[in-house]
Amino acid sequence: xxxxxxxxxxxxxxxxxxxxxxxxxxxxxxxxxxxxxxxxxxxxxxxxxxxxxxxxxxxxxxxxxxxxxxxxxxxxxxxxxxxxxxxxxxxxxxxxxxxxxxxxxxxxxxxxxxxxxxxxxxxxxxxxxxxxxxxxxxxxxxxxxxxxxxxxxxxxxxxxxxxxxxxxxxxxxxxxxxxxxxxxxxxxxxxxxxxxxxxxxxxxxxxxxxxxxxxxxxxxxxxxxxxxxxxxxxxxxxxxxxxxxxxxxxxxxxxxxxxxxxxxxxxx
Numbered sequence: 001x002x003x004x005x006x007x008x009x010x011x012x013x014x015x016x017x018x019x020x021x022x023x024x025x026x027x028x029x030x031x032x033x034x035x036x037x038x039x040x041x042x043x044x045x046x047x048x049x050x051x052x053x054x055x056x057x058x059x060x061x062x063x064x065x066x067x068x069x070x071x072x073x074x075x076x077x078x079x080x081x082x083x084x085x086x087x088x089x090x091x092x093x094x095x096x097x098x099x100x101x102x103x104x105x106x107x108x109x110x111x112x113x114x115x116x117x118x119x120x121x122x123x124x125x126x127x128x129x130x131x132x133x134x135x136x137x138x139x140x141x142x143x144x145x146x147x148x149x150x151x152x153x154x155x156x157x158x159x160x161x162x163x164x165x166x167x168x169x170x171x172x173x174x175x176x177x178x179x180x181x182x183x184x185x186x187x188x189x190x191x192x193x194x195x196x197x198x199x200x201x202x203x204x205x206x207x208x209x210x211x212x213x214x215x216x217x218x219x220x221x222x223x224x225x226x227x228x229x230x231x232x233x234x235x236x237x238x239x240x241x242x243x244x245x246x247x248x249x250x251x252x253x254x255x256x257x258x259x260x261x262x263x264x265x266x267x268x
Contacts, residue, residue, distance in 0.1 A: 003044055011046050012053035019054065023063055023074055030076040034064060060211065062237025075238060089173065089184065104139045108203075110165050112154060119151050122218045122229045130154065132163045134172070137203055145239075147203045150230040156180045173219065176228055182221040184228075190216040193236060200233050211236040 003014045022028045034040075037055070041048045055072055058064045066072045114128040123131070131151045138146035150172055152162060160179035162168065168175035173184050192214050201208040215232040234241075 003046070011044070012050045012057065015040065015044060015046070015051060015054035016057040019058060020061075020063060023058075028074050030074050032074045033070075034072045034074070036071065056209075059207070060209075060237060065238070066207070089171070089187070103145070105136050105167075106139070107134060107136045107165055107167055109133070109135045110163055112163065115151060118216055119229050119231075122216065123151070123153070123226050132157055134162065144204050146232050146234055147200050148230065148232045150228055152176065152228055156227070173228065180221075180227065182223075182225075182227060184219050185222050186224075187217060187219040190218070191241070192216075196233065204233070204235050206235050213239060213241065 003011045019034065037048050037051045040051045055064065059066060063075060064072050065075045111133065112130045113133045115125070115131045117127050120127040120129060132154050134150045136148050137144050138148060157163065157176065157179045160175065162175060162179060177183055193211055194214055196204065196206065196208060196210065196212045198208060200212065213234045213236050217230040217232070218226060219228045221227050
């Protein structure tokens with residue numbers, strides 16, 4: 001194992017490329033433990049911090065994961081999370097055949113809390129307005145795959161028990177519809193990439209410098225009024241979001257004045 005001191009590429013990046021090539025070639029298989037930092041440091045003749053930076057690079061790319069006290073291992077395939085608004089509501093209302101099999105949800109808190117800025121803007125209320133909040137962790141096997149929260153107007157769900165830890169039977173949106181007498185008719189998803197909060201990192205069992213994908217989901221009723229604002233956070237390196245949809249059929253030259261309903265790219 002050698003590095004080229006004559007190249008402009010940093011030693012940590014060269015080491016990361018060697019390990020990346022071994023993973024892609026199959027020399028290192030999913031679940032295999034990488035050599036320890038001290039052993040690689042000795043093999044390459046570099047400081048341990050250099051090897052640590054190489055490991056960090058591979059971890060951010062989602063190729064490896066570190067288990068405290070056990071070592072660093074080659075990660076398996078990325079989780080495909082069908083959690084955008086289309087699949088949240090099922091192909092038919094309330095149809096979630098795969099959810100009990102694939103995922104296990106644990107509600108960790110429920111009650112009234114002051115809402116943050118993005119939730120307040122979605123509801124059209126002042127920041128800090130008290131709203132009903134349900135927090136949960138979604139597990140894929142024993143591994144936490146999602147940290148989520150659902151915000152509701154207290155007046156909408158008064159007396160429904162949705163402000164308690166009691167889990168509703170079936171999907172949450174059906175319980176909200178039953179409590180409010182209003183139907184979900186339109187939903188939008190806003191996805192951003194960012195660093196996790198300390199709480200998110202602890203619940204997802206990831207390092208605090210691991211990037212995450214964050215979803216803000218806004219659901220409206222027939223009148224266009226917001227019924228629910230929900231949030232979800234996923235570990236970025238190990239998650240692939242999948243959204244399947246039909247391709248519209250029609251004129252070869254659509255009217256450019258019509259909205260295609262696709263994604264808008266917003267530069268913050």
